[in-house]
Amino acid sequence: MTLEDEDIKTIEKFALQNAVKYGQPPQVGAVMGRVMGQCPHLRPKAKDVTAEVQKIIDQVAEGKPDVWQQRLEEIAPELIEELNTKKEPEKGLKPLDVTEGERVVMRFAPNPNGPATLGSARGMVINSEYVKMYGGDFIIRFDDTDPQTKRPLLEAYEWYLDDCKWLGIEPDRVVKASDRITLYYEYARKLIEMGHAYVCFCEGADFKKYKDSCTPCPDRDRNPAENLEHWHKMIEGAYEEKSAVLRIKTDINHKDPALRDFGAFRIVKATHPRPEVGDKYVVWPLLDFEGAIEDHELGMTHIIRGKDLMDSEKRQKYIYDYLGWEYPKTTHWGRIKMHEFGKFSTSALRKSIEEGEYTGWDDPRLPTIRAIRRRGIKPQALRKFMVDMGVGETDVSISMDSLYSENRKLIDSKAKRFFFVPDPQKIEIIDGKHTVANPPLHPVENMGNRSIKVDNIVYISREDAKELSIGSLLRLKDLYNIEIVSTQPLRAKHIGDSMDEAREKRPPIVQWVAEDNLHVEVLSPEGVFTGIGELQIADEIDKVVQFERFGFCRIDNVKEKEVVAYFTHK
Known part of the structure; x- marks a missing residue:
């Protein structure tokens, strides 16, 4: 499969840019990362791209920095400008170190x-x-x-x-x-036969003293045949828990005690929860051993692991060296x-x-x-x-x-809007109009309108109600204007529908819910919020909606007139 001329030019310009930036020919992986990010259509042709990248890098290596600069100015002057412009730290993934023909x-x-x-x-x-x-x-x-x-x-x-x-x-x-325990046993046997592993019978505290003082454990120099015998007894269940450990020999004088003769297998007489495994085994590999074997067996080329696991990597490299394997390329985060x-x-x-x-x-x-x-x-x-x-x-x-x-960014334009009133407080509109409110389902997108029947009872939140006094004016959002005439109990009178009048008098605009409503419980990281909401919320099960002035929520389940929602975010 051949590459287009434009693709080859793209590879060349990114190779040159890297060379100019660092003053030396680039690594294959660095160029591959830029090319694949810029040209996703080339991803199925990774093998051909890798070969072309290597070819161009070899050509670049024959030149000098002034030649690279001159050529880059000819074919991609914008990349020179990019190098000279102070940029914010790049987001995203840095390229991997990938060699020619390597399948990651x-x-x-x-x-x-x-x-x-x-x-x-x-x-x-x-x-x-x-x-x-x-x-x-x-x-x-x-x-x-x-x-x-x-x-x-x-x-x-x-x-x-x-x-x-x-x-x-x-x-x-x-x-x-847990399906591959016998595979780990086989590698343990090989290491024992090679003299690189031994069965240790020391109590934990005693072994620590030996390790900390760079003193070999008394079991360390036992011959492989005897170690194999003890190993088989471990597997057969002849020893009790914590009485024996299979250890990998390392440098007993290593400056880091954590790297001296580490444990590879221990006895655990507990039934594994997977029925296929159950109580088949009483000897289990520790993670450093199991991971080392599997990364080789599964053909890992690259590993990303926490920087707190650097000691694990150093321990595993002993196993790789003993068995003649090459350790995967590792990145730490x-x-x-x-x-x-x-x-x-x-x-x-x-x-x-x-x-x-x-x-x-x-x-x-x-x-x-x-x-x-x-x-x-x-x-x-x-x-x-x-x-x-x-x-x-x-x-x-x-x-x-x-x-x-x-x-x-993903949900705002798609989430329908509804009224939700936490901790509701009833207001009686003494001359309230029997009407139908039609708030939009979205303030910008053309989603249509809700239809809410309103009689002379509405509910607002207790938070909105607590500052009200006789004479206070309110605009019930997308409904009409009211004036408070009583606070005990809370009553109001209808004083007009005009939004222009409301703007002129600048009363608070509050959300409300009609007398016919749903009980809503919102589960959030901060706790549980209870309140009431519009009837149409029940039609939005498993969808994210926005409870106006509260936040986005996913409607989890509806039972009769009870709704449970999960808080998404503001």
């Missing part, structure tokens, strides 16, 4: 001890976006080999896949580590802190749900994708929010307002 394979590897959180969404979106950018493969791998401390939740496996689907992500493969949620852990959330503090994993107060979905956040907004955040080692502290802003 990346993964997202959650522990399914609860549903996906906003942090999980970052891993899902960014890895899948990179794979899409380079025309590679995306794998979901469930790291579910801890049946006790981080015990998997059976429903969570499907929840993750459902959230992926909602986000528009289709994994090329789904792997459950900092933690995300959402102002509205602070620190959270799936285990702690699970405990709080079980204790009844939250209604479930989709409680609007929780930072789970299930909760975000139920509140009416669109997947496109969440994807853009994550991509714009980019990948960097700096810890990110960000407000949900950024996500809400993206979502507002």
Whole structure:
């Protein structure tokens, strides 16, 4: 498959721009990222593009900076100007380091001890976006080999896949580590036979003393045959929990104690929640070992992981070196802190749900994708929010307002408007007109109008009512003007319909709900708001609407004249 002349020129200009900027020939991945971002039609031709990029880089490498500058001025002077213009930090994804002919394979590897959180969404979106950018493969791998401390939740496996689907992500493969225990056993056997692993019988406190003093454990120099015998006994269940650990030999004098002879397998006599696994195994791999093996077996080319896992990477590289493997290219990113949620852990959330503090994993107060979905956040907004955040080692502290802003762009023109009155206060219009109000369903878009029958009773919010006194004037939005004639009880008289008169006298314009209404309960991160709303809200189930002066809400369910809505955002 050949490339068009214009495509080749695009590759050349981005290669030259990179060379001029950094004073040296560019990396293939850096040019690929710019080209694929600029020319999405080339993504299916990734192999041909990579070859052409390498060819052009080789040509660039033969020249010097003044030659690069001159050629770039000839074919793309605007890119020279771009380099000379001080810009805001770029949002989005930096290019990966991709070598010629390399098929990018990346993964997202959650522990399914609860549903996906906003942090999980970052891993899902960014890895899948990179794979899409380079025309590679995306794998979901469930790291579910801890049946006790981080015990998997059976429903969570499907929840993750459902959230992926909602986000528009289709994994090329789904792997459950608990299905592959015998694979890990086989690699453990190889490492034992090679003399790189041993069974340690030290108590935890004793081993720590050995490790901290750079002293070999008494079991460290046992011969491979004896270690294999102990290993088989571990697998057969001959030893009790915590009595034996399979360790990987490293540099016992390493300056970092965390890298000295780390644990690879431990005994856990707990039944795995997946019935296919159950009580088949009593020896389980620790995450550093399982992840190392799987990243090789599944052909990972690139890994994005938290910078707090750098020690894990260093431990895993011992396994790769022993087995003669090449470690994937790794990028680290900092933690995300959402102002509205602070620190959270799936285990702690699970405990709080079980204790009844939250209604479930989709409680609007929780930072789970299930909760975000139920509140009416669109997947496109969440994807853009994550991509714009980019990948960097700096810890990110960000407000949900950024996500809400993206979502507002998507829903504002489509969300119908309705009146909702929290904490309602009744007003009797003593000479009220029996009429029909026709407020617009949207202030700008041509969606038509609502039809609301009005008698002599309306409700406004207690907040709007508390400052009223005899003689106060109000404009009932899209209805008519009233004057308060009594506060105990609250009564008013109709004083005209004209909006022009209302503008002239400048009374407060308040929302209202007619006597025939719905009871509405709004669940939000700040708590529960109860009030009343228009009858037509009942027709909007599973849609996002705007309760005027309150915010956007998704109508979750309707039963008779009872409505439950989830607060989306302002």
